[in-house]
Amino acid sequence: MHELPLLPGYSCHDSTVQDYKLKQKFNFLNGFRVLRDSNIGIGRRPIDTASSAYAGDLDSVQYDPSLTYGRVREYAYQQFVPHYAKFAQKCLCFKAFFRQGIFNSPDEHFRIRHVNIIYFLEDDTILVSEPPVDNAGFKQGKLVRRERIVKNIHGDYYHWKDLNVGIDIAIYGVVYHTVDCDLFTREFLCSQGIDVGDKEELPPDPYIQFRAAKSKASSCVTPVADDPRRRFLEYDGMVLSFDAIWNDDFYQVMYFLTDDTVAVREIHRPNDGKDPVAMLLKRTKLPKNWKDVPSSFPGIYMERGDLEVVEYYTPQDFKIGDTIFIFGRRFFLYDCDAFTRKYYSGMLGLVQPPRICPPVKEERSSPKYQPPPHIPFGTPEDTLASCLSFMPKPPKKDVVRQLYNFPKKLRYSMIMEAVHPEDEDRDFILEYNLSDGTILISEIEKRNSGRRAGCFLNSMLVPKPGTDKTNPVYYTPEDFYIGAKINIFNHRFIINGADLFVYRYIEANPEKFPQELRDQIRNYFVAKGLLKDDIAMRARQIRDTEDTKPDLDPNLAEPHKDSLDPGECLADFEKDAQKRYEGEHGELRPPTPPPEELCPGLATVNEPVPLRSYEPQDEPKLQSSHRRKEIKWADQIDKDSKGHPVISCRPEYPECKTIIPRECATPHYFKQRDRRFEVAQLMYENATEPSKPKFPPEVPMYEREPGRNVISMAGSAYKAS
Template sequence: MVFDRNPSTHSNEEGPQFNRDGKIELRSPSAMPALPGFCPNLPHPPSAKSQSLSFVNGYMMVQSPLLERQLHSGSNHTSPEGRPMTSPNGMKDVLDPTDCSGRYSFFRKKVDRENHNIALPFCPESKLPSFLEHDRRVLLFNAYYEEDVHESAIEEKRIHTCDVYFYVEDGTMEIIECKQENSGIVQGRFLRRSRVSKPGRSCYYEIDDLKIGSQVLIYSRTFHIASCNESTREFVMKYHGWNEEDVATLPLPRDRFAESKDAKMRQESGAPGSDRKRKMNDLKQVMESMLGKETSMTDRGMFLENGTDALCFHVLWDDRERLYGDIQYFRLFYYLADDTVEIMRVDAKNDRQGTFLKLLKRSKLPKNGRVADSVCYTWKDLAIGQTVNVFGRSMLLARCDEFTRQYYLSNGITLEEDMTLKMPEKKFEVKRDIPPYNGFGTEEDSLRSCTGSLNPPPPKKDLQKMRDKSGVILQFNAQLVSDKTDDVTRRFVLSFFMEDDTMAIREPPVKNSGVMGGSFLRRQAMKQENGTYFTAKDMYVGNILNIVGHQFLLLNADEYSYRLMECDDQTFPFSDFARLHKTLSSKQNEIKEHFVKDHECTGALDQDELAKCCKSLGLELNTQELITIWRKLDKKGKGKVAFTKLLKLASEDQWGGEDSTRFEY
């Protein structure tokens, strides 16, 4: 397609315009052909909306317009101080660190100053968040509410004083009722920290709702704001515009019942709230004295001198003048460390006075019934034959122990002889008959069911023994002691578990024997004929065990069991070679004569000949003791040893050396 480049031929027709170079000039975007990759410059520059909201150092901030446009567009934006943003004075740092309207992060400020030579502040709309501006700021208001008392002849209304805490950072409130001594009502926190909505409205209580003299309805309780502290008064007057009338302190209403109660306490026991001679914690007293508080005189010197020494007197109280009264016996302990007295009761047979043990807890004993240090009993006032007034009870001091008598004698006072008293008999102890075993569980379980509890506790176990001897098992080869020929040839493996003294018996299967092997006795604790349980001391070679009507003869044991028994001579006395060595040492000459007569030629002996030798010498040794001696002679297991080795073993002065190793469980 060819275009005519003569403009005169197309002067009255619409179409493309040509410039001087003969190129097509597009005057509007609609005249641009829609060809891929053909994007000429548009007549208007892009005008995307700049972002003005962002997070700086974790805070939500309102940013100024784009930096380039603000610096080069010539706009008349002003800083918070009223200076133009493009002026050098408007780019200065703000000196107040809490003012976020003209300050941003130090890192970004450093980058902008070094790389771009600018320091643009934030817009005036930005400010410090409330939770940072009012961090840990709490306002305290004193308030009260009235409670109607029904069906009472002594009071009509009860006044409850409270402390209202208002947390400015999030607008939450907390109400704590002030505690009163001996009030008899539940006190403490009335409202946990939370936002409280106004009744019937969707808004919350704010600071302006807590003016002095205002009433606040919170959970059907009308709180009357009476006063506030000094810091709260300064804050609301400075930042919320309160005047003097809004913060004027109002008096609390009179509580006539509390006034009458305080007056009664003054008449009976002194001013209310006074120190009742309560003993302060020693550590607290030391810490307060280090901070400058004066300390009163203490009895620390008496404690260091006397320690826990106490004088003991036997006293009696004759109360037969009263209806159903009787003579009662007590022990009076006088503690020399702090001059306190404690009176304990002596139990009597068939006592009708109850089961109490203390008549008087450890405290100072006043002479006239009132607590005062100047009129309390001391050790000088106590003597045999004297009476002591114990809060209206006349008690006679009749006897004392030897320490008390020696203490008075060391201080130059001789006490009189003890008075003869008929001490009460001991209580008769009723022995409870244990019912027989019912067959359910173990005997310990059945015995626990006789305690009278609906939920009896399980029987106690020796946890220390179970922990120390866990996995320690003694294994023996056993044979049935019976008149039947078939039973004599049967062999069993008896396993004894030392952690809980239980045993299990298993019969190895033998082909073509006619007896099915397997488990003969499951693991359990077995009793002897005398009613006691089998223990580890009953496990030794040669012993006959009567188990479930069968008698088992222990023939031998494995190497592990032998070593364990030889290293624990307290539990296994028949494996104590030190004791057997002393026995052999006393028979050295007899052993030499015996082998000279019987073994002149061979000069060797086996285990059976060793047993005959010991029997001929008059040594009553069982099979386990013979095995213990033979294991020391035949260490290599050859079956025979020279008789000179036995003489050498018996002639040694002291046993020890390489074989005296300790076996570990």
């Protein structure tokens, strides 16, 4: 049949073939996938391709596998082994326990009983037995005989697949908890693909432990008595003192090392309203938990003693920052004395933390008086006076202030910030009365203006806009300066001038005004030419002082006094101030420039500045000269159009033509030039110094002198304050 071609009509069925199964080639060996080569085909017959007839062209003709390994044999069926024979003498063993309740017994309430659960694989039966325990007091041995156990109400039986470590098994109403198994059981379950739980510890039986401890032979050892006299000799007078706080009250906790007793003393504060009790707790042993006593102690008719207390406080329990309980009261320790710190570090090897600031009890302050809202009758002081008494009294006046400042007034000129075209040319005078802080505004008369001149605002206290109406903030002299915009009852004014007395008052009281305001007022009056006499007087004083000084350089000739003209430097000073005032009118201007800008003849390391008159176009150059750090004369000298020697010129100054070397200049010129610079600098310093008014000498408060009354002493006290 094998020689017949595979064509329709030529093929026939072989009735001898009964097994049409294919041989398995894929298999697992030791956990690895392997391919098993087989020469057996369908019907367990050898495959034709395995013979030499199907050998390739390159295969050896002489090689025949059958000659080497023999003919393929028929597959041998495994012998059938019954279940009871295969698993004979094989069982799964588990260790378990169950809890048994005990009733009507004062010594125990439950027992823990250990058992072994054995599962027989040959017939799926279970046996529960208890190993023997000495002096157990109950029956032991087999608890459940060998039989198949029903696991639920449906009649299903326990199988080995239902068993594992760490599960509960209910057998006839008793719940067993498995904790471990033997090695065979663990390997068998793992081979069947079951994850076995971890081993657990068997809980001990308290009654068995009690019987085992009772059965031991008692060994009584007499303890060494601690003689209290030894502690008295060693620790007499040594007390550990801690500062504590409880309920916002301060206490001192004292621990006596002689007998390990504790005393608590309260630290009383003045006027604390408490009875002057010295000790809060007398010397006694302090238990950690004074309520922790045995349940069998007859506390109804007996008091607790040292035998009933479990544990007392020791020095190791006291630490700064911890809280101790003294008979139910919580004491917070926040500090200790030096001896206590030394004892802990030297004897116990413990370091006490630093002192902790205790929380300070906030003092209850009485509620602040809230003034009533202002009614539209009178001033806020009148409203407050009507609330303080049934018959209102006039507000009290500062008499000392009135006596000291009467009749001083600060006068300023103002213009109205025009909202309407007809208000553009209105001029006003503001008078600030220093004695009571009131403001009076008067309008200056102008011809053909159509408005009546005179009082614009009566003398009154003017509050600042946006302040509280109940407690308003009034205008003060610090709010008035050149260019300031003030709002008086919704009328806006701009200050454009001031009286000379304003400058005198500001310079006499520099601590009341900021530096910018003082510099601005000074620049304003210098530009107006009102301080010319002051500057000239100071210049003459400086010149007279300089004439009396000896010349320190003998190599230089004596300068001619007639050649020093302070007016020249003063003219430059006034001209520069005038330029600054015209360029920055109405705003706060910087302080007056240094003397090297006012009096020419100086140069710096960075760049020289020629000696010439001040011009407005030179302002950027002067502003850039502020960065110089050191004053230094130039090495060369030139002459201006008038023939005066000046510092070496720069390309941007075409009027500088003649340049004379420094060594050709006469010593007399350099002497005069140095003198000119020194005079100009001193003139500037004295001009900017505040003029000190000549008041009578101050007299200490409440000191009587001949011809001096109480009012004059009050004025001196007000000035000193």
